[in-house]
Amino acid sequence: MNETNAVTDQAQTWRDDFSRVLSPVFGSPQLDLVRGAGVHAWDASGKEYLDLLAGIAVNALGHCHPAWVKAITEQASTLGHISNFFTSPPQIALAEKLHEILDLPSGSAVFFSNSGAEANEAAFKMARRAGGGSRPIIIAIEGAFHGRTMGALALTAKAAYREPFAPGVPGVVHIPYGDVDALAAAINDTTAAVFIEPIQGEVGVRQHPAGYLTKVRELTREAGALLVLDEVQSGVARTGSWFAHQDPEIGEGVVPDIITSAKGLGGGMPIGATITVGDANTKLLEAGQHGTTFGGNPIACAAGLAVLETIETENLLAHTRDTGEWLTEQLLTIEGIEKVTGTGLLLGLELAEGLNEKAIVARALEAGFIINPVAPGRLRLAPPLIITKDDLAPFLTALPGLLHG
Incomplete structure (x- = not known):
């Protein structure tokens, strides 16, 4: 069995296990996450993701911050x-x-x-x-x-x-x-x-x-x-x-x-x-x-x-303001993003007509980025407050391709 088939089989196994023992109220989970550190998380296959949702604005300090x-x-x-x-x-x-x-x-x-x-x-x-x-x-x-x-x-x-x-x-x-x-x-x-x-x-x-x-x-x-x-x-x-x-x-x-x-x-x-x-x-x-x-x-x-x-x-109030302002500026330069709402590290991305938020999120997940299709024609970003410009750079580089497929 090749590596791709093994990963696919493993994913199907945990999805089957989930549906067998847990309530269907959340639908089928997208990932089986097993570990996190800072602004990254890893699934059961070992694949790494940049977490730009932070458990829906929960993981303020990222995953497993030493002080926490x-x-x-x-x-x-x-x-x-x-x-x-x-x-x-x-x-x-x-x-x-x-x-x-x-x-x-x-x-x-x-x-x-x-x-x-x-x-x-x-x-x-x-x-x-x-x-x-x-x-x-x-x-x-x-x-x-x-x-x-x-x-x-x-x-x-x-x-x-x-x-x-x-x-x-x-x-x-x-x-x-x-x-x-x-x-x-x-x-x-x-x-x-x-x-x-x-x-x-x-x-x-x-x-x-x-x-x-x-x-x-x-x-x-x-x-x-x-x-x-x-x-x-x-x-x-x-x-x-x-x-x-x-x-x-x-x-x-x-x-x-x-x-x-x-x-x-x-x-x-x-x-x-x-x-x-x-x-x-x-x-x-x-x-x-x-x-x-x-x-x-x-x-x-x-x-x-x-x-x-x-x-x-860690002076995260100022860091959040500064990083959010910079991120907003960068996002507005990308074709397909019509408007950025919110402030700090709670941002909404209004998409150009014809772009499908769910398809974009699926492509992002495949590429190793966790984002949220919060509403029709809109994406939500709420990353850990500790995230840096260097952490965000790969996402910004990948985003044009994610938007347009």
Whole structure:
């Protein structure tokens, strides 16, 4: 048997094994990845890939960063799981670090969970609790993705995600993207909260029109409603700021009532955070009204603290901004890329008419590059924050051929 046939047989074996024992909810996996280091990953055949997706903006420090591995290993050898009856030094230290980087006022608080969807579920419950019976309505934006658990799913715009599970959680209203008049018409004294991503990720990395977030904040304050910023994908230095709303051009100086975070926060360990800002905490959840068995797990919190501290010590905020600006400039010189959206290392590539994003991704994978067909006619790049111009050079050289086949 030649080498090509052996690799093909091996791939078919793990695909058969997957379909035999795992849920089909994700479809057939593209690869059987077995190892990662830095910005690269390897499949079971030994083939190397440049990872330009980072587990969908999760692996902020890349694969197996020494500081991240050290933090997890040391914590696992000391204390693993303790439940939510107790706390631990990593949990407190990570919460303190989030207070610091967000410059939170007195009274702010962090609730740890295990994912972005869970973080948004907690925020959903906080909004309902704050609104009481007289404020049942929660507003979300067309194009939004907030998760797939039932509350978060109700906030997610794509009907194809929601309709198989109807009837969903009631009281959620979706308004058109970027439409200030629709926003003003929707917000009133029955509105509990507006959920919004500073940059919409799943629709193709889309930023709101200038002034829109400012108007959302103005209208929610006038109506007495909460503003919830979903920073699950855009947070943790992904845009070159700790959180996207802290970038003046994105956040416009807006201060939300609740921030949700996950993905890059754990650098590969499952963790989410729902962060209340100032006195918003005093009117939201009380003891016993919410919980999660694994939330604030010492190992996940140790990983999160290592991520945030490494971003500081390796100056990754500035590195992300600079690398993202350079990468955007390079991408715009390539025929077939009409527009680049996003900022830092969260970028959307708008393709020329006639180019098929799924075919491009398949060719890229064959060539050893992991990218994402995020929406029709659009690709998403969200590489590890440690990626360098030298790391990116082979991809940029190969990209014209990948686009046009």
